[in-house]
Amino acid sequence: MTSNSRLWSDATLDRFKRSADPLADDCIAALLASGDVEHANQVLAHLDGNGTLPADTPAALAAFLAETAQLPEGTDAVRLQRAQAFFTTYGAQFGVSLLCRSLPVLYTGRQGGAQILASTGKLTEHFERRASETLRFILDAAQPGGLAPGGAGLLTIRKVRLMHAAIRHFARMSSNWPTGRWHVQWGEPINQEELVGTMLAFSLEAMAGLRELGVPVTRQDMEDQLYLWKTIGYVLGITPAAMPRDIPEARKVWKALARRNFGASPDGILLTQAHVAFLQQNLPAPAHGLVPALMSTLLGRRNATYLGLHSGGNWEWAIALLRLLFRIKARLAGSSHTAQSFMGLYGHALMEGLQQHWAGKDPGKPFRIPQGMGGPAATPATVAVSQP
Numbered sequence: 599m600t601s602n603s604r605l606w607s608d609a610t611l612d613r614f615k616r617s618a619d620p621l622a623d624d625c626i627a628a629l630l631a632s633g634d635v636e637h638a639n640q641v642l643a644h645l646d647g648n649g650t651l652p653a654d655t656p657a658a659l660a661a662f663l664a665e666t667a668q669l670p671e672g673t674d675a676v677r678l679q680r681a682q683a684f685f686t687t688y689g690a691q692f693g694v695s696l697l698c699r700s701l702p703v704l705y706t707g708r709q710g711g712a713q714i715l716a717s718t719g720k721l722t723e724h725f726e727r728r729a730s731e732t733l734r735f736i737l738d739a740a741q742p743g744g745l746a747p748g749g750a751g752l753l754t755i756r757k758v759r760l761m762h763a764a765i766r767h768f769a770r771m772s773s774n775w776p777t778g779r780w781h782v783q784w785g786e787p788i789n790q791e792e793l794v795g796t797m798l799a800f801s802l803e804a805m806a807g808l809r810e811l812g813v814p815v816t817r818q819d820m821e822d823q824l825y826l827w828k829t830i831g832y833v834l835g836i837t838p839a840a841m842p843r844d845i846p847e848a849r850k851v852w853k854a855l856a857r858r859n860f861g862a863s864p865d866g867i868l869l870t871q872a873h874v875a876f877l878q879q880n881l882p883a884p885a886h887g888l889v890p891a892l893m894s895t896l897l898g899r900r901n902a903t904y905l906g907l908h909s910g911g912n913w914e915w916a917i918a919l920l921r922l923l924f925r926i927k928a929r930l931a932g933s934s935h936t937a938q939s940f941m942g943l944y945g946h947a948l949m950e951g952l953q954q955h956w957a958g959k960d961p962g963k964p965f966r967i968p969q970g971m972g973g974p975a976a977t978p979a980t981v982a983v984s985q986p
């Protein structure tokens with residue numbers, strides 16, 4: 599591709615759909631061949647981000663870590679800091695947007711995406727662990743300094759990159775798919791098209807959700823968040839050629855991804871049911887109906903329908919109240935630096951607390967390279983989720 603202008607064309611996206619992540623895939627292949635995955639997990643669990651490796655580190659892991667230790671040349675540190683500060687100021691609002699828009703919209707990936715998420719069994723059976731790890735990932739990467747050399751984010755992202763490569767390996771080998779093998783038309787498991795889509799769900803879509811929740815978001819804020827997530831995406835193995843240049847391009851790519859692959863699937867519905875039930879567990883029973891209502895509002899009618907969410911019930915008042923609250927907080931943040939840094943501290947403490955709460959039941963070392971994947975998810979019993 600000579601320019602970015604055709605990034606959203608079918609020909610280009612088809613190519614990304616058939617592309618994976620050779621650097622991480624080769625590392626995992628070597629670790630599996632030498633029987634060193636558990637050893638690699640031990641090394642990764644004890645790394646402190648400063649890059650000092652034990653002498654007996656498997657060679658493939660050492661080479662991968664050396665190759666991925668830097669951000670792309672010319673990375674704008676000031677812009678990253680601005681995006682990270684914005685994220686921290688609106689931590690609580692981001693939490694709602696990520697949980698009720700960015701994550702569930704991924705379940706509309708009807709071919710490949712939802713199946714692979716459901717097949718690891720992690721989302722449905724160990725939802726809390728997955729939620730706590732996802733939040734840990736975001737906090738490590740989006741907190742100020744997280745992407746600096748030796749920062750927690752840089753290491754976490756590379757661990758997840760290896761997790762993805764292992765899942766990719768086992769997905770290709772597994773016979774637990776409906777026809778007994780991975781479908782060629784799904785492209786590569788966790789392919790470049792899906793990786794870009796997920797990167798946009800965490801940036802473009804999260805910011806759209808924030809706007810929907812009453813947070814005043816400027817164009818510059820949008821561009822900064824995209825920049826932050828493209829940087830995270832680079833370390834995670836997304837090929838630079840697949841990255842949209844700016845927000846207008848990102849919107850075109852997102853639209854193309856929706857046209858190509860968003861839809862209903864039994865796995866998507868099952869994941870949504872588990873996601874709703876998980877969020878409801880964290881709320882008092884009378885507020886349970888708010889979860890599907892808020893998710894439907896943030897996702898929009900089409901995506902909500904794909905996921906079997908009905909926006910019934912009378913929760914508009916609660917959503918309007920939430921918007922009002924977030925608007926007041928945004929005004930407060932804009933009023934002075936002191937108010938902004940207070941909100942940053944408070945938002946950060948809230949997200950940290952939530953992450954530790956979810957990790958509490960399974961506090962082992964996070965981000966382990968898996969050594970296999972679970973069986974296929976069960977058929978969803980009913981499509982409806984609880985209503986107020």
Ligand code: HEM
Pocket residue numbers: 710711712714715718720727728731732735758761762765787788789792793796797800831834965968
């Ligand atoms: C920007 C892109 C992405 C980010 C930031 C991201 C982030 C993460 C994080 C933080 C985890 C660890 C939490 C956990 O254990 O579940 C994870 C695991 C996982 N991701 Fe991703 N992911 C991305 C793209 C994708 C895509 C495109 C797919 C599939 C289509 C995918 C499938 C998975 C699976 C199956 C696991 C579970 C591994 C396990 O639990 O053993 N991810 N990802």
